[in-house]
Amino acid sequence: MDVTSCEKHGLLVIQVSGELDSTTAGDAEQEITRRIAEGTSLVLDLTKCRYISSAGLRVLLMIGKQLKLHGGSWALAGLSPEIIDIMEMTGFSTYFTICSTVGEAADSLSQT
């Protein structure tokens, strides 16, 4: 698992690659949180994320809740159809704005 960040479309884009599970979720949470300033709008690019386990989804949910609490917003981009399906069945999808590409995610954030 690796976390990198850059700026695209005038927005912070954080990219997580590899697998997001119980062994990596804690580090990912720290790395993502470290990059988020209060009130930030950002895109989480998961195009290179092969697998998100139950622990991984929980970490994403926690970060999202924290972000919202501080007036921020985010959108997820690049999730595989399989992960989106899992998120739908386990109720996680309702908590996220899910877009297919980083560009789409940026558009959806600019509209809110």
Next chain:
Amino acid sequence: MIHRLDSHPTHAYENFKLRAGKPIPFGATIVPGGVNFSVYSRYADSCELVLFQKHEKKPFAAIPFCQEFCIGNVFAMVVFDLDYENIEYGYRMSGPWDPESGHRFDSSKILLDPYAKSIGGRDVWGIEPDWTDVFPHRSRIFFDDFDWENDSQLQIPFEDLIIYEMHVRNFTIHPSSEAKHPGSFSAIREKIPYLKNLGINCVELLPIHEFDEFENSRISPVTGERLMNLWGYSNIGFFAPKAGFAATGTYGMQVDELKTTIKALHKAGIEVILDVVFNHTAEGNEQGPYISYRGIDNKSYYMLTPEGYYYNFSGCGNTLNCNNPIVRNMILDCLRYWVSDYHVDGFRFDLASILGRDQNGAPMNSPPLLETLAFDPILGKCKLIAEAWDAGGLYQVGSFPSWDRWAEWNGKYRDDMRRYLKGDAGMIPNVINRLQGSPDLYQWQNRKTSASVNFITCHDGFTLMDLVSYNDKHNEANGENNGDGSNDNSSWNCGIEGTSDNPEIIRLRTKQIKNALTMLLVSNGAPMLLSGDEMGNSQMGNNNAYCQDNEISWLDWTCLEEHTEIFRFVKCMIAFRKKHAVLRTSVYVKQACGIAEISWHGVKSWVVDASHESRIIAFMCRCFSSSHEPDIYVVCNMHWEMHGVELPPASEHARWYVSANTDMPSPFDIYEDGNELILENQHEFLVGPRSVAVLISKRDQAKEH
């Protein structure tokens, strides 16, 4: 953040860092830095925690509980730095092998944690297991957090329930369901609009605790295919949902999927009742496998004969020792867990009479387990429904200990109404009792109508379509020479055994289905429908389809098109019940002085003919508490001839209208609210052969003013 003094390891074993654990709660609990493992065994001398990487055949560690990790009869330790999402665990127990004294310890067996919240091994339904696996059912560790938002138990009054008994897999596994993930919890969520449209407000799920669908080794003599344990009345673990019922079972996310499904059902106003099987386990008798309880503490968990054999009050090889204090606590912990962590609204207890037997099998007067459940604070608002009999001959319908909390599957309702429906003589006195919530069974104990779950069909026995299509069971496909399943069905095939093209027979069967459902939905007590009966689903005469994971059991949704008439009728009849509170009084109407009144009639109004050959009964409900509530008059004629019945006068300024008349073809069989048909003759009604009619009074606006 202040770190706890006890969050650091004190011991080491090989590469593992350990410390003494907390004995409570039992099971595996995620704690700061590690996992707390706690397991009870009164008679084990020693215990090892055995750890596997997920799906690996061989364990990567076996960590003994050292002496200082034992407190009382509990082994408890914390193992630090475990990747809990990717491991599976079990226990090995050493202790005496002395069957006559009840002990069957075998230290070569790896045993499932009785408190496992998630169980691996049957992650996807029907995938042939590796039979050489030394540890086929594996305890897993799962996050028990979930974002319930504002969800809580719905607390629908018992008498307002309209229960829909459903098997998770059967409900949507047929391709015609067009569900995205057929046969799963998620697919139930997809079908919520259908359930809402039908009007039910409670689903009762056949067992959803982990079980082994491969437990049955029989082959179908009809198809040559392996038979399965489809129903799942054979628990492996009581705390874990059936992974194979979750579309996400392959990812180990069945817990979240089930919780999401329950949350969505609640949002739609639908309660969830679980069918729980605490009377036995999947370990069977002396010849059965070691899964968990037998190897952990055989003598505590099972009822044993003085010689150390298994009592078989369940008919399934063993009997859980429910009134042993340890087992009693496990059951309580389990139910509390399902209520607090899954927001479940109630439980239906399979063969519940076993829960009232003492450790030697004798029925008790005030069984401690049943009393504990009745008064438990966490279970305080959930429905407790007993299948008030067992396979050992105890039959307690009407006498199950209740403490004003327990309801019963009213088996007498089913038996009497079936016999009446098929035209048996001598049924009127019993039918009068059944229609008003069985006061003969419950009123003398000051119990309410909410003691009675009324049903004519359930998973066990014929579907409603089969009840009117078969005189005899046809269970050949079950591989027991048609010897399994009940012979006492009180069914009638309407002239021909099995399916028929004869329009007269089809018409009569449809009418009989409507008759049954009408009587069910106007009876006091909580009605329960069998999933599929609303669309004329058939099991081809199989009255014990527990093993038929195929077209016999699967709900074929094309039946909805074939039997639109039945669906429309049930839907309208459910709406009728919901509209009229007088059909749902919680107290027996006779006790509800000044609120409501029920009067009984026959061919002549105010005169009941309860003689042996009489097959006509009518009743009128009048509500005094609200002047807006209409009178309701219901006449049931299970005689094969048409009869004219004298109508009691409707209330002042009101006239009788027809709400339902099963003798009429659709759409004249039932009228939606507000569109009822006025009766030309207000003094006499012609009730057709084998028919039920429902009339309501409506005020005549012109006369009133």
